[in-house]
Amino acid sequence: MEAILKSYDAKLDSKKRITIRNPLFEYYHVVEQENGVVVLEPRELVDPFTISKKTLEDMDKSMENIEKGIVYGPIKLK
Numbered sequence: 001m002e003a004i005l006k007s008y009d010a011k012l013d014s015k016k017r018i019t020i021r022n023p024l025f026e027y028y029h030v031v032e033q034e035n036g037v038v039v040l041e042p043r044e045l046v047d048p049f050t051i052s053k054k055t056l057e058d059m060d061k062s063m064e065n066i067e068k069g070i071v072y073g074p075i076k077l078k
Contacts, residue, residue, distance in 0.1 A: 010018045025042035032038050065071065 005024075006021065008021065012018060020040075025044075027043040027045050028040040029043050030038065030040055
């Protein structure tokens, strides 16, 4: 089990919101269970249309290998 960093009681405000005190993350995925338990999972939002530097480097390396004739046969997807 994870160590507890904070424990406190919270109350809904007039707009039915709860404030997280000094949150570690900006975005959370919320799961509300039938028994009243609310689970917050931290999320890191990224632009879905960006390609990481590592992926671009791998693509460049693959293209260099193709130009050098370093290729493999077809892949069997059985």
